[in-house]
Amino acid sequence: MAAAAVMVSSAGSLLAMLQEPAPELKLHALASLNSLVHAFWHEISTSVSSIESLYEDEEFVQRQLAALVASKVFFYLGELNDALSYALGAGPLFDVSDDSDYAQTLLAKALDEYVAIQSRATGEEKTMDPRLEAIVERMLDKCILDGKYQQAMGMSVECRRLDKLEGAISRCDNLHGALSYCINLSHQYVSHREYRLEILRCLVKIYQTLPNPDYLSICQCLMFLGDPVSVASILDKLISGSNDDALLAYQTAFDLAENENQAFLLNVRNHLDALSSHTSARVDPDSGPAVPSNQTNAATEPSGDVQMRDDINMPNGSATTVDPNAATHADRMTKIKGILSGETSIQLTLQFLYSHNRSDLQILKTIKQAVEMRNSVCHSATICSNAIMHAGTTVDTFLRENLEWLGRATNWAKFSATAGLGVIHRGHLQQGRALMAPYLPQNGAGGSGSPYSEGGALYALGLIHANHGEGIKDFLRESLRNATSEVVQHGACLGLGLAALGTSDEEICEDIKNILYTDSAVASEAAGIGMGLLMVGTASEKATEMLAYAHDTQHEKIIRGLSLGIALTVYGREEEADTLIEQMTRDQDPILRYGGMYALALAYRGTANNKAIHQLLHFAVSDVSDDVRRTAVLALGFVLYNEPEQTPRIVSLLSESYNPHVRYGAALAVGISCAGTGLSEAISLLEPLTSDVVDFVRQGALIAMAMVMIQTNESYDSRVGAFRRQLEKIILDKHEDTMSKMGAILASGILDAGGRNVTIKLKSRSKHDRLTAVVGLAVFTQFWYWYPLTYFISLAFSPTALIGLNSDLKVPKFEFLSNAKPSLFDYPKPVTQQTATASVKVPAAILSTYAKSKSRAKKEAESKAKEKAEESSIASTSMQVDGAAAEKKAPEPEPTFQILTNPARVVPAQEKFIKFLEDSRYKPVKAAPSGFVLLQDLKPTEAEELTLTDAPSTAATTNAPASSASEPAAMAVDDEPQPPRLSSTLIRGYDDPRIGMYGLGCL
């Protein structure tokens, strides 16, 4: 009898039984219904009210069963709220381990509900249904029991149940994996700052109980929590350990330094001092007696800028007399402090940028020729573009070659031109002051130079020492006090703000405040910004003071400076800043509302916080002031930069607005959030805007496009080439508006920034926000009102390099693999100028020889490169290196991989293709595809081969005073192949194949 197939065809009989007066029958009916509800919910739904009344009947024995049946019926009807409330009524009968759709859906619903209640602000009423809590807890326990730890962790993070989180992590078999998963979780999905900190605290607690903790991650967490003491003790412990531990300590320090939190790093260093003075009674000649307190310590630091810890590489003389253990400890301590101060990384970066500089002077020459002399806007834009192009490379060839042309900059243009030097020499900490010496205000002499170049020089010093101003800030303070001209004060305020970024140094603050209260438009504006820079992210009381003064003063410039400054103070404070933001955005004064937009942008930077986005969109469409609307849209870029893919979608409507200010804002928002990504959607959105009818929209779009496309080449996205040609066309077009021309000039600079070796990155590799970069971009966007602020963009540049270091913090010879076609991430080709060469036929004789020698040289270089590639390909595949292999000449045109040599340029898009070779002598401590990587030497006995030893500093010092003289400097030893003396026509010709052929024919 195939009775298995026998099924009731209707639930009618059971429903009828439910109406029976006898409770036993009702019970029986309910139990049967419960098992049949999935098939007959539609029939039951008509009489669900009778089931509900059973549940409400206090007399009925199995009320919970009734609730369960009702809940199921409501689930099938799609009434999830009712279903949940009955499921709660069902109590233990509701089975969390059930796999059915019903159970899964309701569990999700219950979780949502629970999370919603849990995440209510503390002020609000929290009425947690204990039954709901019980269900969630049961679910969590079950996940942990089943070994679904990630699920459990995710849920407990979301439910704000740190106790459960701890339980889940501690039971997990892969503890490290679990912890790093949690850290990711807390950064990506927890939008509430306080709570995120709580999670991190909990994680650190767990980390510390481990026998073999992951110090890299702990220190990242601790930095986020702002706990310098623990970081210092961890580092101290590590450097007292073995060699490998020390490497780990260095790596940790590099990772910390990368996040650019100056105040925090300073504290760590101070605590390290305190610790080392405890452990060994050693006197560190470098930082004097250790003082535990942060405030006083900052003042006792040695004040000379050249004196700043350049003893990183030399062993400490006085410490060698003590026993060897203490000596190594001392040596390591100096190294770690060097790293923490950022100097080691800055120095290495500087060397990298200098040696790998591939900027194309031809572009600048074209711009210079195209720009009219009398047009000072374009003139200073060109200077600025040069500065950006060479940011951090210390290559100032272009300026030296065009001193006379440079001299046309007067007044504020001169200020900018001088400040530009600061961008070029950015990070040149040791020599910075010497380089700028000719322009700096002379003590006592007073009338040595123009106040514009003096102010510019002070600003330049700030840019050089941005966020690392330990050594320079006293000098800047002094200059500020002595300054009488408001232009000098302006420069000094900006410089001080930059140098002491985020340190909230009381004394500096007082000095700047004095300038602020002079109520002179120019100086006080800079003072406002300077104060903001000084107190970035401190949410200090000063903000209210500044706000009060902004209400008092009559000068719009000062109000603007102050409102930006106030916005800077709430950087990253998220909800904490809400009161201040509310105050500013409700203000009568549009300039303060404008500041409010920046405050929103900075407080919620990179959080993609829905509330902030909502508010900004509201202001973008409803404010009466164009400035506020523009800024509101622009601010979206800051809020969304952690999810660059979202931005084009969100602002796409706004980019078609009738209001040009909104369009401009939309362009920059995309530029900011998608900076350095080369994101296709972003480019598509910006493309039409680059040919907008309004000139300033074109300007914004060009700049934004350059920010998006930075470090992408034509073979990666063909539109890059088109954009480069468009820029050239705009610059060469006589009838183009000045505004868009300026945009195009700046865009050319940004596109090739930092010798084509930097990108704009707002997030560090460990997914933290780069404070300096965000602040830099925020102030940069202010160039709308004040061109000199354009230079702040240099703060956002981050070198795209993988620099491997050995335990001496030297750069050893080390090779690794990039698993992609070399052309995909190559430098763009040097510019050739077909249009010009077509008309100007250069004497063929010179050209042909040149072209020939050139091509010969090229061929040689190519064959060498090929040999090299082959050799290494064999090395990587068959694990044997023998010279004979090089004789094989494979005709393949484009290899699919590339061997890179330490230190190498690794653009962000390339990072996923980076592989470390297995059989290499060095083993990376942390397998990071870019940034600073400490390498463990597996053959420590063998001699090491070092690269990157040519520091630009020596060359620069000798030539620094010469910068005022007109001789071409010896500094121009970059690896650009053409000699600097060549006339531009020749350079134009050498790469053009047609001319080459012609020349050869003549021979």
Add this chain to the structure above:
Amino acid sequence: MDPKMTEVTQMFARFKAAYARNDLDACVTLLSQLKVHLTKFPSLPPSFQQTPNAVEELKLARDIYEHAVVLSVKLEDQDAFERDFCQLKPYYMDTCGIIPPSAEEYPILGLNLLRLLVQNRIAEFHTELELLPVKALEHPCIKHAVELEQSFMEGAYNRVLSARQAVPHETYVYFMDLLAKTVRDEIAGCSEKGYDSLSVSDAKQMLMFSSDQDLHEYITEEHPEWEITNGAVFFQKAKESQPCKEIPSLQLINQTLSYARELERIV
């Protein structure tokens, strides 16, 4: 034999005895006990477990419920009838492969059809009809109900009323009596729609009342909105003309304006 089975069988025997001597109260108590006992049998719907004595159990249960239905008719309890019939139905619909059909099946199904007709649940009547196999329509009990329904729909009320004399089963009498009232209600509804007023004598004839007194009682009970004045019954129809709904014009205008404003802001 299974002790449970024996107990239920014995109890059922007692029930039948009580039924035979027309002791209805005893029947009701016994029945409810029987039903409770039946829930202990795993082979009964909806679980249909295959136990060795499933066939006996099913047969017994069906028998009990059939008796329950008949008892409810006797008690003139329509709710109980519906309940019991619903519980009986799975034995007819879902057990065809397991136990042989019951002799009582068609009379009871016809009875149910009749009940639906009486309660004027025509839609359900047809649903039930559709569920029956074609050959079932030939059975006199079913045929009777179907013919009644057809007459009822045609408005041939006299044929409906005369059918009482030709019932196929003695239990049908109760429902046939009720049917007369249903017919009367139907006529009353029609007259209300069809006429403004009707003389008392016409109304009496139409609604098949023998005396004015009955008519008056009927009207006060069932249709208090009717009026009897000057020897005529007035059906009130004023209530049906309800004022048509007003268009919320002001609100609509405001909404449209605000949309326009928002639109202007965004684009």
